[in-house]
Amino acid sequence: MTMLPLAERYARFRDAVFAGVEETSLPGFADPVTEMELQSLWFSGAFGAEFTTTDGKTVRVADFGVWNSGAGPDFNDCAIEVDGQTLRGDIELDPDARDWERHQHGANEEYNRVVLHLFLHAPAERFFTRTSRHQEVPQVLLRNDMLPEGIKPRPNLAAARLGRCATPLREMEAAxxxxxxxxxxxxxxxxxxxxxxxxxxxxxxEQAIYQALAQTLGYRKNQQPFIILAQRLPLKKVLKMDKTQREALLFGVSGFLESVRSEDVRPEARAYLRELWSEWWKQRDSCARWLDPRQLPRWKMTAIRPGNHPQRRLGALAAMLGAWPKIVAPLADAARWSQAAWRGSLLSLAHDFWNTHYTLLSESAEKAVALIGATRVHEMLANVAYPLLVPERTRLWAEYLEIPALLDNQKVRRAVLRLFGDEARGIEFTEKLHHQQGLLQIYEDFCLEDDSACANCPFPERLKDWS
Ligand code: SF4
Structure with missing residues (x-):
């Protein structure tokens, strides 16, 4: 995929600004990334699909397979090509190469079909991965520089104060x-x-669209759990199910169904929960691995508005899956894209239970509340629809430029304060979605990278180079 011309110009500008400035190290995996999150990153293709094995062979992942819900290797039914030869089987991903022996996979027949062993750390001395049949398994050491830029979270906020670049930005012509x-x-x-x-x-x-939409339903705090759910319950599988089976699986694998105590259930929710359990008990054995507390998605519930509770968002995902052909059609082909039709389909999603409930245990609301509101649609336009379609039909960039701004948030307000000083000057540059996205990018690239209270930030001096 080629880079869009303005994007490339900005990237070159940013790199030139930092030229000669001491490089900060790339974020590493020392921060608490769990094994489950690492598997999720791998499974999303974030590390790429082509690698070199530890003994110098070329390996290409032709099929990432399915995330295993039972005992045995992490991913089943995969296909890889090693130096042009296709191997079908399983993939195991461990934080450390030696985990293979520590966990006795080499003596376990369930691991005999492993065709690729992935890890993040390896001992200095050569370590071989062997099955119980004494077959050597190709190894790939994953590195964080394989990840695309921006995939790792950065610090969220810089200090709320006027920045040093406010003066040159104020003096720059608006154009x-x-x-x-x-x-x-x-x-x-x-x-x-x-x-x-x-x-x-x-x-x-379609799977990528489903996963990206699920991610936006996680808002800021629960994106990762939503990604993991969408990866574990792939679209092909859930679309084959009827509504009750699908929702039972979504609420079961999320851990929400099992966390409900029957004595806490309100009378009006009993019928819905009974329906879900009538299917979940048939499916739960096959999902046993994911019900281990260490494997359950790590939901964050603090400081979440009732309407944004992940259970309700999961209800919205269920409604979306129920209307999937309508949701995906405008995204299937950039030439058929219609922002109005897509927006309309999302805003009209409905669900018998979730239109009036915030959680499985909450009281029924007096009036039905939209499952997906205008702000969420904006997030989906910014994070799913246009990133998918603009590279395929570049004239959609002009349409993107016209989208009004999202409701502002703390990060945008802070970016305006630091970059423009006063809101009056910043106001004309916060009216559109792309203004906010541009501000956030500069804020993340410069303000969040700066630890000198602006003193050593090269951005203000280099602004004159932007023509
Ligand atoms: S850190 Fe740099 S870009 Fe951010 S406000 Fe300070 S001078 Fe401006």
Whole structure:
């Protein structure tokens, strides 16, 4: 996928700004990334699909397979090509190469079909991966520089105060400020496109769309659990099910169904929960591995508005799956894209239970509340639809530029304060979605990388180079 021209210009500008400045190290895996999150990253294709094994062979992952819900290797039914030869079987991913022996996989017949062993750390001395049949398994050491830019979370907020670049930005003509914001916004969209299209390459277009939409339903705090759910319950599988089977699986694998105590259930929720359990008990044995507490998605519930509770968002995902052909049709082909039709389909999603409930245990609301509101649709436009479609039909960029801004958030407000100083100057650059996206990109690239209270940040001096 080629980079969009303005995005490339912004990336070159940013790299030039940092030229000669001491490089900060790439974020590593020392921070608490769980094994489950690492598996999720791998499975989304984030590390790519082509690698070199520890003994120098070329390996290409042709099929990422399915995430195993039972005993045995992490991923089943995979296909890889090693130096042009196709191997079908399982893939095991461990934090450390030596985990293979520590966990006795080498003596366990269930691991005999492993065709690729992935790990993040390896001992200095050569370590071989062997099955109980004494077959050597190709190994790949994963590195964080294989990940696309921006995939690792950064610190969320910089200090709320006027930044040193407010003066040059105030003195710059509006057209030049607009130009740098547009380029930064395009760069941001390009990064999102690359991540999304890696997933398309790994799992196909519809699965990648489903996963990206699920991610936006996680809001800021629960994106990872939603991604993991969508990966474990692939679209092909859930679309074959009827509504009750599908919802039972979603609420069962999420851990929400099992966390409900029957004595806490309100009378009006009993029928819905009974329906879910009538299917879940048939499916739960096959999902036993994912019900281990260490394997359950790590939901974050603190400081979440009732309407954004992940259970309700999961209800929205269930409603989306129920209307899937309508949801996916405008995204199937960039030439058939209609923003109005897509927006309309999302806003009209409905669900008998979730339109009036925030959680499985909450009281029924007096009036039905939209499952997906206008702000969420905006997030989906910014994070799914346009990143998917703009590289395929570049004239959609002009349409993207016209989308009004999302409701502002703390990060945008802080970016405006630091970059423009006063809201009056910043106001004309916060009206559109792309303004906010551009501001956020500059804020993340410069303000969040700066630890000198602006003193050593090269951005203000280099602004004059932007023409
Ligand atoms: S860190 Fe750099 S970009 Fe951010 S406000 Fe300070 S001078 Fe401006």
């Amino acid at each position: 030049r400020v607009q130009s740098i914001l547009e380029a930064a916004a395009q760069h941001r969209l390009d990064l999102k496109s690359q991540r999304l299209h890696r997933n398309v390459a790994a799992h196909g277009r």
